[in-house]
Amino acid sequence: MHSYDEDLTQQVMDHLLHRLRLDPPPLGRLGDHQELTLALKDAIGPAPQPPADVLRTYTGALEPTVVSCDHPAFLAFIPGAPTKAAALFDMVLSASSLHGVSWLEAAGAVAAENQVLRLFADLAGLPPSSGGCFVSGGSAGNLSALVVARDTGRRRLGLDERAPVRIAVSDQVHSSVGNTLRILGVEALVVPTADHRLTGEALRTALDAAERDGGAPVVAAVATAGTTNAGIIDDLAGVAEQTRGRNLWLHVDAAYGGGALFVPELRERLRGIEHADSLVVDPHKWMFAPFDCGALLYRDPKLARAVHTQDASYLDAIHGADGDTEPWNPSDYAYHLTRRPRGLPLWFSLAEHGTDAYRDAVAKGAAMARRTARLAERTEGLELLREPELTVVLIRRTGWQPSDYYAWSKRLLAAGTAFVTPSVWEGETVARLAFLHPDITEETVREILASLLTGDHFPA
Ligand SMILES: *Cc1c(COP(=O)(O)O)cnc(C)c1O
Secondary structure (H helix, E strand, O other), X not given: OOOOOHHHHHHHHHHHHHHXXXXXXXXXXXXXXXXXXXXXXXXXXXXXXXXXXXXXHHHHHHHHHOOOOOOOOEOOOOOOXXXXXXXXXXXXXXXXXXXXXXXXHHHHHHHHHHHHHHHHHXXXXXXXXXXXXXXXXXXXXXXXXXXXXXXXXXXXXXXXXXXXXXXXXXXXXXXXXXXXXXXXXXXXXEEOOXXXXXXXXXXXXXXXXXXXXXXXXXXXXXXXXXXXXXXXXXXXXXXXXXXXXXXXXXXXXXXXXXXXXXOHHHHHHXXXXXXXXEEEEOOOOOOOOOOOOEEEEEOOHHHHHHHHOXXXXXXXXXXXXXXXXXXXXXXXXXXXXXXXXXXXXXXXXXXXXXXXXXXXXXXXXXXXXXXXXXXXXXXXXXXXXXXXXXXXXEEXXXXXXXXXXXXXXXXHHHOOOOEOOEEEEOOXXXXXXXXXXXXXXXXXXXXXXXXXXXXXXXXX
């Protein structure tokens, strides 16, 4: 099983080349549970099977039910649109079994990942001493960062390691932060927002009230640079003023909006991000890296090391037990140990294309969102619900019920036009278009908007 097999290699490579050449890749279709169960019935047994047969199961039955996130008209959730360079280099990682846990095992890979993290830190305005690691995504980044925020906060207050503390979050914060707080056993101080944006003023009011309510001390605040549902950027500067004035940890969740760091006009809206004590950016979203790739940065990495470094005698070797190295181990900056150096495909693509190309590609998504907003405004029967700040456009189809939006979404996918899923805005089901792929055309957008108006496929 571990020796090179020319035939097997050729067959898999042929499939890869076929997939890479598809332009665009198929949007895909919904999977049928029974069909899939049938297709997989005898897939794994005690005896070997010819690779061509196994591949045929994959290409014939499994792959068609996987929606291509890199299709330009994938506008649901937050799309993923890896550059070809990044996607290709991801294969190098797998084929080389790169293990990115420590400097000892993968110095070159970790050094390249750190070069990318340095670029992000510089764009965000974090100090030269900042640093971190790549994790699987925003959820892993938020969890890893907020453990450090919690423990650092307790230490600053002289509390013991089980003392209850609170973390301030807005009522719009990403669901992964809610999960994180539950996992950490930290109570949320939920700050209400007017107009969906956390402001310094709202945080001030909530923190003042928290000082008097007899609850656990607040040790940190979370701000979002680009909410997932609507692309709204919190008042980072105002929030930072509060956290700095009160010696609280500021965590900025820029999982989706982080791409804006590349574009000067958009970067302007992130003013205040330079005050983050920890920052999460998902390159697998608006920075065109393959899944899964999240970047986690700390203003003061030694605080993260103090929390995350795992102590086991067999790990002494990676922690410079010989005393003459000062290793940078990605495993010291998040809750993970084994990890693929998933920042490396992004490093390769950034080096190959240059950062100007990233700036332009990021800007295209935002420009298309603005154009779509203008089109929606001008179209009878459609209502733009909010001016897009990043790349999400929320649109109401006058008179539609939730079921109309869901039927519309299914019809667009079945027709191979686009993958667009509805969302809820202020209690109402609406159409939500999340742009990201730089090659989406205005023609496709017009087609999607027109499809919102043709009600004939729907029961009255
Ligand atoms: C996507 C997203 C997350 C979660 O990131 P994953 O990579 O899916 O784990 C967290 N916060 C925000 C704002 C996001 O957009």
